[in-house]
Amino acid sequence: MPAADLAPSPAGPVARPGAPAFRQFPVAWRFALQNQARNRLAWLLLIVFVPVWYELMASIAGHTPLTFRLYATGRVLTVDGGHLTLITAGLNAVTMIVGFAVFAAVRRTLAFDKRLVFAGYRQATLIAAKTLAIAVIAAAVAAYTSLVLLAFWRPGPAGWAAILAAFTVIALAYGAFGLLLGVLVRNDLEGFFLIIMGSLMDTFLQNPLGNPLANKPVLEWFPSFGPTQFAVAGSLGHTALWDHLALGLAWPAAFAAAGLLIFRARTRTRTRHDHRAAALISAWGHATKKHAPG
């Protein structure tokens, strides 16, 4: 083999490392986003399930007054049960849709991602692109769900902004949860079951309408506690519980860190590019015309 075959040469059949190359992050980011957005069932859930769920929950809840205690201030709010239910219905819809969409996308492409890493993709780049795509999808779903809410209830700009922030934080948490399950569980059913059960338990236990014993300290240990407190305080209590929003962000950080560590371990490869050895072959090929005996 002539030495030139292994040297960086734009004139060769393939340009070797060194030439202006396809940049890894933009490609990975675009395809990760596209991969997330290709989930037709998730789109259908967004378009049909979100408004139907709001409608259903609003009609069941009516406008019964409900008491809700804000942990941070200790204040007990008597609020419209219908409004409170709409907030938890929105939280519930966001968690299920984002969790499901991210889980499906991560799980579907795990083997492919491993092949990409094996082919030379930097794991950190792939992880960053995937994380960013999940965050964008989560934020988009949260924004959409918050907008649809306006068809059922107009809480006012500050109240709506609080709900949007809470939906975004819980969407990030369940996006990260979907990522964690996507790299962890053995089959699809396990993952879907865990997402649905997690979402139902988490969001409904926070709602005094669904759980008359709500406000037990144990509820603080659920992902939707912080966002629920922030949304209710902001939209119904005119209080901004920033520390509770921050508490809500701890969940996506923890889920994502665990999920990405497992992703890193599962896509790791033992292959190293041995350029010194490649150069040796090149030199050997240059000096020899025929192959060596087997």
Add this chain to the structure above:
Amino acid sequence: MSQAVLEARDVSKAYRRHQVLRGVDLTVWPGQLVAVVGENGSGKSTLLKILAGTLAADRGRVRRCGTLGYCPQDPVLNESLTVGQHLRYFAAARRLSSLARAGELMDLLGYEQYRSQVAGELSGGTRQKLNLTLALLHDPDVLLLDEPYQGFDWETYLRFWDLVGDLLARRRTIVIITHMVFEQDRFDLLADLADGHLTPRGASPGRDDHARR
């Protein structure tokens, strides 16, 4: 002063109590075409994964030189991406600056018309062509191909061997895993994998006349 491009020594692997490989040795020299032949379940794919570095052996040592192309038996694709997007993704992985080689390979394997089709809608044969293209995209020095022509029609099978001939002419090294060999004289080395042992049948002197047409 020769240097083997691929060298496996005493490679063993078990899945729980099932011992698949029992001290496999293999030496492959630059420019060789090698076939590892064995029945279904004989451990061929396990051996190739260990050679490629995607699976750890329980014992033994593998040394490999140069850039590697590995084509797994089951096409590992992203069902929601098109053929063209797959090529761009792997071009980015390999840090290539052009898709010229991808175009050549698509043309050679005859599936250029599917460039805009998503992988999930491709036929089994076309998926395998894409699978092979992804392994060859960076024109690697050493190619490990696991049942590379499964699902190919006769026309594509012949095109595949044209491609192999072209690669060998440029002194690339190819190891093919297969459960049956039709034309033994194409290969420099045929080795049978049975009961966890790899036994060479010996070099075939006729390769230059047949594979390098």
